[in-house]
Amino acid sequence: MSKAAGQAHYVKVNVDLENGEPVFSYRHFNGEPCEGDVTVTEAGTITYQLNDNTGKGLKFTGVGFITPFDGIVDAVTISSDGTLIQMVDLDNTPGTTKFQFVLSNAANTLLVLSPDPQVINHI
Template sequence: MPNTQASALMQVIVNLENGEPVFSYKNSAGQPCEGDVTVTEAGTITYQLVDNTGKGLKFAGVGFTTPFDDIIDAITVSADGQYVQMLDLDRTPGQTKFQFVLTNTTNTLMVLSPDPEVKNDPN
């Protein structure tokens, strides 16, 4: 079930399985979830990185396949790379998918997350 609220805090948990990053999510209540958020009013969605890989992961940004759909209005990454904040003014109904882009201290390659979703629901 997606997290539904104006200002959500989601944890992005990254573990290593067989040497590969595996992503999971927890909602504001600390319960496992899919990472999706349904927005019903303007607010900020905050994603906190929980790096259990020992590889020094940090958020570098967020990639959108539809960056001009007006679902998410802006993103910021904290200076330490541990948080991403998405501003959603909830003016445009619809949904958008994205992937987190992460750096690591092991090499210069980027890590991409599976794609969670933000849905603006006018109801």
């Protein structure tokens, strides 16, 4: 888990192919492996950057939340090229929210779902 008060959070989302299937792994921007989860202690922005190693032209198209009305994450934006997702978390609501990245690909019209990282708010 990443925990840094007063700072933006950055996580690289690596997607590789294993036996023809996408496999997700996460790294802090300093290169250390992580689970993709982020702990927030004050208002800030969480940035996830896609690193597509599949050769399938993956792009972020959305984020699906299991509990979209829990108030943990306040807003989500996706870059026009589909390589960055930014989540705004005002840290007003304590708790944990789980989500999955939704990705398109250039090989077909099917969508790819990631395993579920989470945002944890500590007030």
